[in-house]
Amino acid sequence: MASSVPILAIRDLRAHFHTRRGIIKAVDGISFEIQKGETLAIVGESGSGKTVSQLSYLGLLPMPPLRIAGGQAFFHDTDLIKAGKDKLRAVRGDSISMIFQEPMTSLNPYLKIGTQLIEPLCLHRKLSKKEAWKVASESLEKVGIADAARTMHSYPHEFSGGMRQRVMIAMAITTKPEVLIADEPTTALDVTIQAQILELLGELKKETGMSIILITHDLGIVASVADKVLVMYGGKMMEEATAHELFSASSHPYTTALLKSTPRVDIPQEVLPVIGGSPPDLSKLSPGCPFYDRCALRLDACKETAPKPCSLSPSHRSFCHLETVQ
Amino acid sequence: MSSTLVTTMDSSPEQAQLLTSTDDAGISPWKDAFHRLLRNKIAVCGIVFLIVEVTACIVFPWFSRYSFETQNLEAALSPPSAQYWLGSDALGRDLLVRILYGGRISLMVGVLATFVTVLVGVVYGAVSGFLGGRTDNVMMRVVDALYALPFVFLVIILMVFFGRNIFLLFIALGLTQWLTMARIVRGQVISLKQKEFIEAAHSMGISNTAIVFRHLIPNSLGPVIVYLTLTIPEVILQEAFLSFLGLGVQAPMASWGTLIASGVGSMEVAPWLLIFPALVLSLTLFSLNFLGDGLRDALDPKGAKD
Amino acid sequence: MGLRYLFGRVSIMLPVFIGVITVIFFMIRFAPGGPFDKEKIVPPEIMESLNAQYHLDQPLWKQYLIYLADLSRFDLGPSFKHANRTVNELIAEAFPVSLELGLWSLGWALLIGVLAGAMAALKPNSWLDYLPMSFSVLGICLPTFVIGPLLVLIFGLWMGVLPVAGWDSWQDRVLPSLTLGFAYAAFISRLMRGGLMEIRTQDFIRTARAKGLSEVQILFKHSLRGGILPVVSFLGPALAGLLTGALVTETIFNIPGLGRFFIESALNRDYTVVMGTSLLYFSILFVCNFVVDVLYVFLDPRVRYE
Numbered sequence: 001m002a003s004s005v006p007i008l009a010i011r012d013l014r015a016h017f018h019t020r021r022g023i024i025k026a027v028d029g030i031s032f033e034i035q036k037g038e039t040l041a042i043v044g045e046s047g048s049g050k051t052v053s054q055l056s057y058l059g060l061l062p063m064p065p066l067r068i069a070g071g072q073a074f075f076h077d078t079d080l081i082k083a084g085k086d087k088l089r090a091v092r093g094d095s096i097s098m099i100f101q102e103p104m105t106s107l108n109p110y111l112k113i114g115t116q117l118i119e120p121l122c123l124h125r126k127l128s129k130k131e132a133w134k135v136a137s138e139s140l141e142k143v144g145i146a147d148a149a150r151t152m153h154s155y156p157h158e159f160s161g162g163m164r165q166r167v168m169i170a171m172a173i174t175t176k177p178e179v180l181i182a183d184e185p186t187t188a189l190d191v192t193i194q195a196q197i198l199e200l201l202g203e204l205k206k207e208t209g210m211s212i213i214l215i216t217h218d219l220g221i222v223a224s225v226a227d228k229v230l231v232m233y234g235g236k237m238m239e240e241a242t243a244h245e246l247f248s249a250s251s252h253p254y255t256t257a258l259l260k261s262t263p264r265v266d267i268p269q270e271v272l273p274v275i276g277g278s279p280p281d282l283s284k285l286s287p288g289c290p291f292y293d294r295c296a297l298r299l300d301a302c303k304e305t306a307p308k309p310c311s312l313s314p315s316h317r318s319f320c321h322l323e324t325v326q
Numbered sequence: 327m328s329s330t331l332v333t334t335m336d337s338s339p340e341q342a343q344l345l346t347s348t349d350d351a352g353i354s355p356w357k358d359a360f361h362r363l364l365r366n367k368i369a370v371c372g373i374v375f376l377i378v379e380v381t382a383c384i385v386f387p388w389f390s391r392y393s394f395e396t397q398n399l400e401a402a403l404s405p406p407s408a409q410y411w412l413g414s415d416a417l418g419r420d421l422l423v424r425i426l427y428g429g430r431i432s433l434m435v436g437v438l439a440t441f442v443t444v445l446v447g448v449v450y451g452a453v454s455g456f457l458g459g460r461t462d463n464v465m466m467r468v469v470d471a472l473y474a475l476p477f478v479f480l481v482i483i484l485m486v487f488f489g490r491n492i493f494l495l496f497i498a499l500g501l502t503q504w505l506t507m508a509r510i511v512r513g514q515v516i517s518l519k520q521k522e523f524i525e526a527a528h529s530m531g532i533s534n535t536a537i538v539f540r541h542l543i544p545n546s547l548g549p550v551i552v553y554l555t556l557t558i559p560e561v562i563l564q565e566a567f568l569s570f571l572g573l574g575v576q577a578p579m580a581s582w583g584t585l586i587a588s589g590v591g592s593m594e595v596a597p598w599l600l601i602f603p604a605l606v607l608s609l610t611l612f613s614l615n616f617l618g619d620g621l622r623d624a625l626d627p628k629g630a631k632d
Numbered sequence: 633m634g635l636r637y638l639f640g641r642v643s644i645m646l647p648v649f650i651g652v653i654t655v656i657f658f659m660i661r662f663a664p665g666g667p668f669d670k671e672k673i674v675p676p677e678i679m680e681s682l683n684a685q686y687h688l689d690q691p692l693w694k695q696y697l698i699y700l701a702d703l704s705r706f707d708l709g710p711s712f713k714h715a716n717r718t719v720n721e722l723i724a725e726a727f728p729v730s731l732e733l734g735l736w737s738l739g740w741a742l743l744i745g746v747l748a749g750a751m752a753a754l755k756p757n758s759w760l761d762y763l764p765m766s767f768s769v770l771g772i773c774l775p776t777f778v779i780g781p782l783l784v785l786i787f788g789l790w791m792g793v794l795p796v797a798g799w800d801s802w803q804d805r806v807l808p809s810l811t812l813g814f815a816y817a818a819f820i821s822r823l824m825r826g827g828l829m830e831i832r833t834q835d836f837i838r839t840a841r842a843k844g845l846s847e848v849q850i851l852f853k854h855s856l857r858g859g860i861l862p863v864v865s866f867l868g869p870a871l872a873g874l875l876t877g878a879l880v881t882e883t884i885f886n887i888p889g890l891g892r893f894f895i896e897s898a899l900n901r902d903y904t905v906v907m908g909t910s911l912l913y914f915s916i917l918f919v920c921n922f923v924v925d926v927l928y929v930f931l932d933p934r935v936r937y938e
Contacts, residue, residue, distance in 0.1 A: 060841055093844035100842075105835040109934055110857040119853075120843045155933040171843070471648045474921060478876045479894075479910050483656060486898040487663030563775055567876075570777045571883060571895055583777070590781040590884065594789055604778040611773045 006033035006074075007178055007211055008096075013071035013081075015049075015056035018064055022283040026052040028235040030071075034179065034228075039205065039212040041226035041243070043219060043258070047279050049235035050215045054181050057081055058096065059088045075179075094124035097172035101184035103164035107156040113167055114152030120175045136174055143170040143200060162193035169200065176208060183215045198225055219262040223247060228315070231255050234280045234290025237309075241316040251310075251318040253297045289320070297322060359548075362624035369620025372613035379610065383429040390423050395578055406598055413598040415588065421599060424580050425606055431581040432607075435496045436562040442500025443557050447507025448550070454508065455515030466512070469505050477502035478564070485573045495574055499561050507557070510549045548625035555618035559611045566607055582607040641925075645918050649911075653703070656910055657696055660903050686712060686904075699907075708908035713900050719908035723890065727912070729799060730889035733881065734874050736809035741816035741870070746863065748817070749824025753859070754851065756829065764821055771818025776877045780811040780884040797886040808885045812877050816870050820863050827859035834858075857931055864928055868921040875913055 015027040027049040034040045042050045055061045057073035057080050073080040075096065080088060092098075097120075100106045108116055117140070118132035127135065133152065140148035143166040156164055165185060172180055182201065186194035202225055205212055214226060222229055222243060229246045231238040231254065239252040250256050257275045277294040288303045289295070295302065301321045309317045363369055387393070397417045406413045412421040454465040481498045488494060562582075568574035569583025577584070582603050589600030683689045686709075687698050702709055708719035748764035755761055771779075787807060788796035798804050831837065832855065840854045878891040886892075890909060897905035929935050 058842070060838060089844045089846060091844070092842055098839075098842040100835060100839065102835050106839045108836040108840070108854050108858075110932060111854070119840075119845065123844055123849075157934045168839075467644065471644055474645070474648070474917060475652065476872045476875060476913060476917060478879075479913055480652075480656070482879075482895070482898055483659060483906060483910065487660055487901070567775065567777065567880065571879060572899075573895075586777060586781070590777075590784075593781060593785050597785055600781050600785065604782065608774050608778060611775075612769075615773060 004035055006035055007076065008213075009033045009072075009074040010053075010057065011072045011074070013053060013057060013073060014069035015052055015061075016067050016069045018067055019283075024282045025235050025285060026066075026282060027056060028285075030230075030232070030237055032228075032230050032240065034211045034213060036178070036211060037205065037209045038227045039214060039225055040228045040230065041214045041216060041222040042230045042232060043216060043222055044232035045217060045279055047282070048232045049282075050232050051183055052235075053232065054098075054183065054213060054215060058092055058098075058181075059085065060092075060098075090124070093120040094175050095177050096179045096181065097175065097177040098181045098183065099165070099168045099172050099185050101187050103161050103168055103188060106168055107164055109156055111155075112152070113154055113156060117152065117167070117171050117174065120171065124175055132174075136170070139170040139174045140167070142173070142204070143167075144196075145170070161189050162197065165189060165193075165197055166200070169197070169204070173204060173208065173210075177210055179211045179213065180205075181213045181215070184217070185214070186221065187216075187218070194221075201225065219259060231258070234285060235282055236290055236306075237319050238291065239316075239318045239320075241312075245313065245316045249312075249316075251312055251316070251322075252320045253295050253322070254291045257294075257296070359621075359624040363620050366620040366623065368616045369624075372615075372617040372620070375609060375613045376617065379429065379606075379613075380433065383426045383433060386426050387423055387430075390420065393423065395419065405596070412602045413596065415596070415599055416592055421585075421602060424585060425582070425603055428580040428582050428585050428603070429606065429610075431492075431575055431579060432562050432565060432583070432610075435492070435499065435565045435575075435581070436558045439496040439499040439503070439561040439565070440554055440557045442497055443503040443507055443561075444550070444554055446501065447504035448511050450504065451508035451511030451513075452515050455512035458516070462512070466509075469508055473505055478567075481564075481568065482571075482573055485568060492575060492579075495565065495568070496561075499564050502564065503557050503560060507550070507553055510553055514549060552618055552622040552625060555614060555621055559614035559618075562607075562614075563611060582610075641922065649914060649918070652914055653700070653907075653911065654696075656907055657699060658692075660901075660906065661692060661695070686710065703911075708911070709904040711902055711905050713897070713902040713905070719904050722893070722905060723908060723912060726888060726890045726893045729887060730878055730882070730891060733805070733808055733812065733878060733887065733889055736805055737813035737874060737877075738816065738870070740809055740813035741820055742863075744813075744817040745820025746824050746860070748821040749863075750828060750851065750856070750859075752821065752825040753828035753832070753855075754847070756825075761825075765825070768818035768821045771814050772822075774815070776811055776815065777880045777884065779814050780807075780881060783807050783811055784884070799885075799887045799889075804885075804887075808881050808887060811884070812874060812881045815877070816873065819866060819870065823862040823866055824859065827862040828855050831855045831859045861928065861932060864924060864931060867927075868917075868924045871920045872917055875916070 010033075011031050013027055013030045014025070017024040017026055030049075030053050032040060032042075042053065044050045052061065052066075056066060056068060057071075059080075068081055071081065075091060078087070078091075080091065083091075107113070114133060114136060117136035118127075118129060121127045121132035121135055122129065125132070137148045137152055140151055145151050145163065145166055151159075151167070156167070159167070169185075180201075185201070186197050189197065198221060201212060201214075204210070212225075214221070216222060226243045228241070229243050230240050231246075231252065233254050238254045239246070239250065241250070246255065247259070250259055254275075257273075260273045261275055275294055280290050280293065286292070286303060288301075288305055289298075289307055292298050292302045299321050305321075307319045307321045309319050311317050397419055404414045412425065414420055415424065450465070450469075454462045457465075481502060484498050485495065565574055565581060566583030566586065569581045570587045572584075572587065575581040575584055585603035586600060586607065589596075589603055593600040680689070687695050690698070699709065706720075708723070711717045711719055711722055714722060748768070752761040752764050784796045784807060787794045794807050795801070795803050796807070828851075837850060837854060840850045845853070875891070878889060879895060880891075881887070882889040882892040883895065890912070894906070894909045894913075897909065
């Protein structure tokens, strides 16, 4: 797996917000790679920078206040960070598509679903409206919307959250993207709908061979769909592993804490442990590990020096001083 | 017709953030609001202008060499000079004194008509909100229906057919403006009736006095004061509008509207007769609108935050 | 948006309309002075025949019923002052002039307002934003009767490039329509900017960016429709404002439109003409507010009137 050439390779990405209150290092030194057909889950609490880590290199965040302070984002051979606005636009919605957390607000309420659905096709594939309408209808059928023809002529408010998320997915896959970035796609949905959407994403991946970057805070989801996992905290990488390695042999204290605080059906638990304290203020980070304040196993070194990555296997890296000490 | 919409426009979010970021504990909300208002430069400019203007309107005519009626036909239509600071009109009357006298009338109509507005609006809104249910529903339907009427036409008819009496004028103008006030007061009364936030405050152990001063008064009085400040320019504008058409204040009395109207008549030979009254009226409207906006931002940090 | 809504709407407006007719009717009749007071003393026989012709010899309630009966046939009755002319005829002459003026003004206002607002929203906090927004503050605070004379002074008298009065050539249309439209251009530009800025923060704009649309495509396809909604809801009040503003504009520029006609008739106590014109104004407002509501539904699919 590691031998093939990655579709998307992010190297040491740093995305900082320059605000009146100072520089907020929302993303600070993130690297990952994704191969064809792989699902990468990016896990972290809200505010850990997982969304920014994706939106920033796609140019979807307003600059200023955002500034890319460093790093590269290679999509095939193109560094998206150095690419111009037009080049980025050509990639967005064509080979890299996105779906978002809020299906209720992510669709334009003033336009018919069909009108919105055909946009990427007309724009990137230069299809006529009529052809695009046909392709888009098929894509609606693919995501399990029975009455596609009528749905195309409806407005978003006529549908439930789950249905809208299906529409969003249909819109994202019309152009047969190589990478689909799904930003908390199920967070706003009911549990039963969540399962359906995840299942749908899995099927589509199998069918089209696209890669998926799944941003989530829910380790339960990670376990069921992800191949690889990247754990983020305070804008920094904590641990990177295959899903199997993470759940069987997590190394970083933050990951361990996170796993412990996830409810499990298979192990009876009376009290769910929580991680004490609250996420750090990203404008006042020390040079050390951002998890220092809340870490149960912290060392003196953790406060002042940033931990170096420690390889536990070819696919497993942990950013923690504990590993280096042992 | 115009001024109230200024308030619904955005104030810049940075400014709003700046205004709200410093609400330190321990300062009473009114003091707090006052400080926020003082930090709003354009509102302060408005206040200063209004204070100067009102003082001048009251005091200056007493000390002036001229009364608003003093005619001097030999100095008719003289441009601004040391003798007539802002020039003189076709009858040789001093324009500055006439503007200040006109200001007395215009400002008085503005304040008195707004008083009528507050009186009617507060009573109507409070009764509607307090009674609630069907009565409230019917009373608000009436307000909705009245919103669709162009009151100016009714006022014109009233003024024409019942004589151009200044008391009639400010009552009529007051009666055109009370609808929004009634809505605001009703909303406040209803929200105070529910008092969820007051119960919440109780449960957090905040004393009654603190609740009254910290929550009730700012919450109910704020919007009324803000709307009141914005009604005054609206009424002044309406009065000037009617006077301009010859339907408001009658000679020999003058208001800014009649001064502008006569300025239009002689603007070819004496443009200052148009320009100065127009300038004073406009600056007054500006100041009151900016003050109203400033007050709204200062009194309603909630709204300003978004 | 069904028949039920339409029916409900009319069922609210009809009583208001009849109420207005009643109020104006009796207000005029109870006012001191009649339409023939100013005329030279006429022989009693002629006076009697005049009174008979206008039903003035009938008891008041009967006059009222006669008026309502005529009105139901869209007959506004004969004019009291213009011999042998009916109110319908007089309105038919003056109304097209006012309509043209109003359309020109609204056209200006929409064109300038929407463009300036969109420009400001595309580059917020740049001079493309500050410049039009400063102008709009001017436009909102300066009343028509100040802008009009100032435009006449500058373009008509000092520069001599445009005619200052009349309604014959196309040049005659420029200054009046600019005067009347300026304030609305100002409002519309602010509403447009505010609407677009609000839309810009919505999630679906991010979706559109993620699809690879350019900023211009996003503006026209995704933002404009929602962003223009505040402008659409403003069109109702704007129309009321245009009607009253036309009173002043037509007076300043000596335009033979409905507004000047209304003022003249009011001053002349031409009962039927005042009634007729007022009712026309109210009907126009009612119809246009209704059209605005329909337009709103068309633009925002989520809105349904019950």
